[in-house]
Amino acid sequence: MSGDRLFLDIAGLPDDEQQVRQAVHQVAVEVLRPAARALDRMEPAQRIEPGSPFFSALATLKSLGYHRMFLPADAGGPDVPLSTQVQAIVLEELGWGSLGLATAFLVDLLPLTAAARFGSPTLRAGLVAPWVEDESGAYHGCWAVTEPDHGSDFMAAMRDDSVATFGRGQLVARRAEGGWMLHGQKSAWVSSGPVATHAAVHAQAGTDGDLAHSLFAVVPLDVLGVRRGPPVDMLGVRDEPQGELFFDAVFVPDDNVLVAPGPFYGVFGDQLLCTTSAAIANVAVGVARAALEEALAYARQRVQGGRPIVEHKNVQLTLYTMFERVETARAYSRAVLDHVQRAVIGSPDGGTGASPRHSRAAQVFAKRAAYENAHDAVQVCGAMGLNRESLVEKLFRDARCLLIEDGTLEVLSLDAADDLIHNYESEVYDLEEVMARW
Ligand SMILES: Cc1cc2nc3c(=O)[nH]c(=O)nc-3n(C[C@H](O)[C@H](O)[C@H](O)COP(=O)(O)OP(=O)(O)OC[C@H]3O[C@@H](n4cnc5c(N)ncnc54)[C@H](O)[C@@H]3O)c2cc1C
Structure with a gap:
């Protein structure tokens, strides 16, 4: 196996950690790298067609249950929680296999893990439970945060004073009976945007142009009003399709709102x-x-x-x-x-x-x-x-x-x-x- 003699951590790993590393490395060699190589050479539209290696690679990861690794046991995570050492090993091996497919793996975890930790009992029963059990890639998440006019603004605003000068968001949420209506769009760079079944969405709910009054919700992408842009053609990470998400009056019930507007x-x-x-x-x-x-x-x-x-x-x-x-x-x-x-x-x-x-x-x-x-x-x-x-x-x-x-x-x-x-x-x-x- 590659790296055995190169890296200090191998010598110190207990047997189970060695086994995890070997198992994920094998997937990286046999599944991720060949899929990534094929996807890298395809036209953007081809990468998301049925039968694309993108879907089979993700299905393999799902069938092995890696998507459950950050979940608490009571939300479908491993009975014995994985050590962070093992979690790190899995992430490193996925990155070794393919940055694009590792990115797809990570963005899938966003709505799932957030819903498991912050979701209502209804959301946990209706969405988290079947997502956890998914072994075929029927569920796939993405993280819809950046907007055409707000890229770094989001990352910067999470910490500094630019939260107040963020300006008008391009995805806004308006209160409706029993939930919120979403209007607007996210940027063309949303990883897995063209293929995801659900998005973890940030939307500005206030009217005064700052980011503080925003919400974070899980939105199924097969509901009325959701449209997707075409997958974009990038320099790299071509094994992970990216594209815009449009929300034309999309209703999001309160149960799907993980973090309501507020401090x-x-x-x-x-x-x-x-x-x-x-x-x-x-x-x-x-x-x-x-x-x-x-x-x-x-x-x-x-x-x-x-x-x-x-x-x-x-x-x-x-x-x-x-x-x-x-x-x-x-x-x-x-x-x-x-x-x-x-x-x-x-x-x-x-x-x-x-x-x-x-x-x-x-x-x-x-x-x-x-x-x-x-x-x-x-x-x-x-x-x-x-x-x-x-x-x-x-x-x-x-x-x-x-x-x-x-x-x-x-x-x-x-x-x-x-x-x-x-x-x-x-x-x-x-x-x-x-x-x-x-
Ligand atoms: C491969 C890939 C995957 C991505 N996946 C996702 C995803 O899953 N979901 C999603 O929502 N987005 C995603 N993005 C978008 C990504 O988060 C943004 O591209 C990134 O935050 C930068 O934003 P921008 O491209 O709009 O650049 P800009 O924000 O326009 O920045 C342009 C330049 O100005 C500098 N700059 C901007 N603002 C400041 C500031 N306040 N202080 C100092 N310098 C500044 C930047 O450092 C940069 O050099 C992805 C992007 C890539 C490339």
Whole structure:
């Protein structure tokens, strides 16, 4: 199995963790990478046609039950909760297999996990229960947050004063009898937007142009008034279809509203970004590791100057630096995932608040590691690294997208800086202070 001799964590893993790693790695090798390779070469519309490898890859993940791994036992999660070490291993292996399919896996978890933790008994019985049992990919979630005129605005507003200057949202919610009516649209970048069955939706409910009076709801995408844009054609992450979602007077019953407008919305959004940051960081480690492994394998067999290029000092230094990035990104991302899972508000342990600066730092550090490793892998592989036949070429395109996906590096870093400046003295997330700011 790849990586056995490369990574320190293998030596220390108990047997069950080794088994999980081997099992997910096998799926990554046999299912995710071939599906990702095929999808990467398809036209956008082809990727979402029935029979597309996108659906079979997701069905495999569903059949193995990975979508349940973050759920509490009473909501259909594993009887014995997975350690965060195992959760991190799963995320890293998925990222190693395909950034796009790992993204599809993560956005699927958004509506499911949020509904399991914050949903009404009706929603848990009617939606969470069958979603948990799904083994064929009948349920697939997405996260509809950004809008055509509000990309970074959402990520930035979750922490700083720009919440008040957000302006008019392009998806608004108006109160109706027994629920809310949604009017407007989300951006063309909603991962799995063209194929999802349900969306976790942020909608601005106030009329005064700030984000504070917003709601977060689970919306089935087969209801009257929902339309989808075509899948977009991107540089990378082409194995995950993205597209707009339009809501033309879509009724959302109160039962589907997980967070109503009010001060908790901001806290929820911030904590949600902590969970997504910790998760995407561990996925990014998988991308960084994939790039290292490709570069190392190539350097061992490519002969120039009369000897394998791995014997040239410059190549050795590059490979060492790549290795260092993987190890440090992994250690930090796992520590932060562990913290977030225990501390996030809404966690089974009754978390008092996950640390925004640590979660954003993990995401930024690991994404940068993934991009720099992919960049270096191209250099080690020479022209071969630029060839469409080479995995390195795809890793480079995917890793470039990572610097923007889920928040740009700059905005995430500024988020972390804001938390650092305001809360460094406090080891505990100051819920009251954050709510007061909202
Ligand atoms: C692969 C991929 C998957 C995605 N998946 C989803 C998804 O599932 N759901 C979803 O809703 N969205 C998704 N997105 C959208 C993503 O969250 C946004 O692209 C991202 O937040 C940046 O927004 P933007 O593209 O509108 O760039 P902009 O916000 O327009 O930013 C442009 C530039 O200005 C800088 N900038 C902007 N605002 C500030 C500020 N306040 N301070 C400092 N610098 C600033 C940025 O750093 C960037 O360099 C995805 C994007 C990608 C690439």
